[in-house]
Amino acid sequence: MVSNYELIFIVHPSVSDEELAGEITKVSDLVAKLGGSTSEVTQWGRKKLAYPIKKSNEGNYVLAKIDLNPTKIGEFDSSLKMSNTVLRHLIVNPNN
Numbered sequence: 131m132v133s134n135y136e137l138i139f140i141v142h143p144s145v146s147d148e149e150l151a152g153e154i155t156k157v158s159d160l161v162a163k164l165g166g167s168t169s170e171v172t173q174w175g176r177k178k179l180a181y182p183i184k185k186s187n188e189g190n191y192v193l194a195k196i197d198l199n200p201t202k203i204g205e206f207d208s209s210l211k212m213s214n215t216v217l218r219h220l221i222v223n224p225n226n
Contacts, residue, residue: 132166132197139210139219140189143176150190153215157194160209166198183217 141153150173158168174191183189198206203221210219 131199133200133223134225135196135198135203136222136224137194137196137219138222139192139194140179140183140217141192142184142215142217143186143188143190145190145215150192154192154194157192157210157216160206161196161198164198164202164206166196166202166206168194168196170195186217189217 137157139157141150145153154171154173158171161168172193174193176188176190178188179186207219207221210216
């Protein structure tokens with residue numbers, strides 16, 4: 131059983147625009163490794179943060195629509211938390 135989710139994540143500002151595509155691919159590959167798929171990715175660009183996160187005042191915002199088994203969300207969440215380049219992330223099920 132697969133559910134639809136929206137993932138918003140902020141990538142560290144030290145990652146250049148060229149490297150940002152690679153970071154997005156890493157997240158999509160992680161979803162695929164867990165048996166899911168990424169259907170749409172939208173880059174919102176570099177924006178100022180409301181408050182500093184890990185001594186950064188801005189970050190690259192990305193929205194991704196993913197399909198993933200709900201039992202794998204915890205593992206996916208843990209993997210994103212361990213990432214050095216993802217400052218923050220939020221996984222939302224828009225159907226609930």
